[in-house]
Amino acid sequence: MNTLAFDLGIAFPGFTLDVAHEIPLHGITALFGPSGCGKSTLLRILAGLERQAMGRIDFAGETWQSGPGAKAMPTHKRGAGYVFQDARLFPHLDVAGNLHFAERRSRHVSSGIDFDQVVSALDLAPLLGRRVTSLSGGERQRVAIGRTLLTRPRLLLMDEPLAALDLKRKAEILPYIERLPVVFGVPAIYVSHDIDEVTRLAHRMMVLRDGRLLAAGPVEDVLERLDLPANGERFEPGVALTARIVSHDPHYQLSQLDLDGQHLSVPLVSGPIGSRLRLRIKARDVSIATRRPQDISIRNILAARIVEIVAPVEAAQADLLLEIGNGRHLRARITRASVHELGLAPGFGVFALVKSVTFDAPGFEAP
Numbered sequence: 001m002n003t004l005a006f007d008l009g010i011a012f013p014g015f016t017l018d019v020a021h022e023i024p025l026h027g028i029t030a031l032f033g034p035s036g037c038g039k040s041t042l043l044r045i046l047a048g049l050e051r052q053a054m055g056r057i058d059f060a061g062e063t064w065q066s067g068p069g070a071k072a073m074p075t076h077k078r079g080a081g082y083v084f085q086d087a088r089l090f091p092h093l094d095v096a097g098n099l100h101f102a103e104r105r106s107r108h109v110s111s112g113i114d115f116d117q118v119v120s121a122l123d124l125a126p127l128l129g130r131r132v133t134s135l136s137g138g139e140r141q142r143v144a145i146g147r148t149l150l151t152r153p154r155l156l157l158m159d160e161p162l163a164a165l166d167l168k169r170k171a172e173i174l175p176y177i178e179r180l181p182v183v184f185g186v187p188a189i190y191v192s193h194d195i196d197e198v199t200r201l202a203h204r205m206m207v208l209r210d211g212r213l214l215a216a217g218p219v220e221d222v223l224e225r226l227d228l229p230a231n232g233e234r235f236e237p238g239v240a241l242t243a244r245i246v247s248h249d250p251h252y253q254l255s256q257l258d259l260d261g262q263h264l265s266v267p268l269v270s271g272p273i274g275s276r277l278r279l280r281i282k283a284r285d286v287s288i289a290t291r292r293p294q295d296i297s298i299r300n301i302l303a304a305r306i307v308e309i310v311a312p313v314e315a316a317q318a319d320l321l322l323e324i325g326n327g328r329h330l331r332a333r334i335t336r337a338s339v340h341e342l343g344l345a346p347g348f349g350v351f352a353l354v355k356s357v358t359f360d361a362p363g364f365e366a367p
């Protein structure tokens with residue numbers, strides 16, 4: 001069984017965590033939710049850092065923790081590599097010294113990960129002689145990830161490793177993180193409360209709320225669920241879609257994408273023709289028309305069918321789930337008044353209007 005299966009609980013004053021789930025041991029699984037929902041606590045329990053934790057953890061058929069009274073496997077035997085928000089490097093050693101330290105400590109572990117491979121995958125060669133105190137935040141995190149990889153982990157636990165970085169630095173380091181499971185064959189659990197980061201990196205996600213598992217599954221499936229609470233907690237409702245690059249138009253700085261026969265126009269992306277991109281379309285950027293509009297500046301007009309309308313009477317807004325063919329979905333957030341005036345109902349054929357400028361710049365290859 002190549003999965004990590006767990007059924008865990010812990011009680012702190014004013015907070016309880018109670019989560020059961022099973023994660024395939026490949027790719028990146030995001031642990032997503034608002035501040036204080038228990039993401040770090042769950043990660044710490046998986047790493048063996050919370051002594052009061054109750055329940056079971058099975059890693060690829062090996063028991064890390066079982067019922068009450070049984071001794072939990074100690075942290076160092078689990079083979080889980082932890083990357084913290086702050087890099088926690090040794091300030092008295094240079095970059096190479098930090099990496100060699102981890103490598104020496106994991107000499108006994110039979111794993112293919114070696115120094116040169118880590119240096120090359122994370123582009124660390126120019127930094128090797130540098131003191132860690134002279135590194136930028138992004139460089140520090142790359143070194144911290146490299147150091148963790150050199151402990152030769154079987155599982156990477158990453159606790160918001162980019163939280164302290166600004167958007168530019170985040171964008172620089174994301175491609176490195178994205179490649180880790182492929183290059184090193186190590187699965188990762190990645191904590192984040194940034195939905196764009198999750199969309200970009202993860203294959204699947206778990207949504208936590210108040211110490212409970214609210215939803216779990218492939219990122220694209222979870223993001224389009226209408227029943228997930230959205231407001232105020234950086235869970236901007238929308239969908240993640242994977243599309244194929246059809247052409248680039250440098251003159252107008254646009255790229256054309258194919259979505260199972262429907263076309264999308266997005267700001268110019270860098271990928272080659274034929275490659276696939278994942279992009280996120282926010283519900284508030286999608287409008288609805290009952291007839292195909294003419295003479296309109298919006299370039300993306302997708303034929304759609306309404307699957308579901310959630311329009312609570314106490315709210316001004318209504319959330320629509322739309323099918324755009326081949327089981328693919330979009331979400332639209334419009335006013336409840338518009339739903340009424342246009343006579344919208346499940347089953348109706350409509351047109352979904354998406355402004356091309358509202359796409360989150362993708363520019364990466366979907367996993």
Ligand SMILES: Nc1ncnc2c1ncn2[C@@H]1O[C@H](COP(=O)(O)OP(=O)(O)OP(=O)(O)O)[C@@H](O)[C@H]1O
Nearest residue numbers: 012013015033034035036037038039040041042193
């Ligand atoms: N050792 C502890 N003792 C008491 N309470 C704790 C302890 N560790 C965590 N908590 C509480 O458990 C809850 C969950 O904390 P946790 O750090 O897991 O949340 P989180 O989702 O990772 O939040 P953030 O995104 O802000 O890091 C919080 O209310 C926190 O105060």
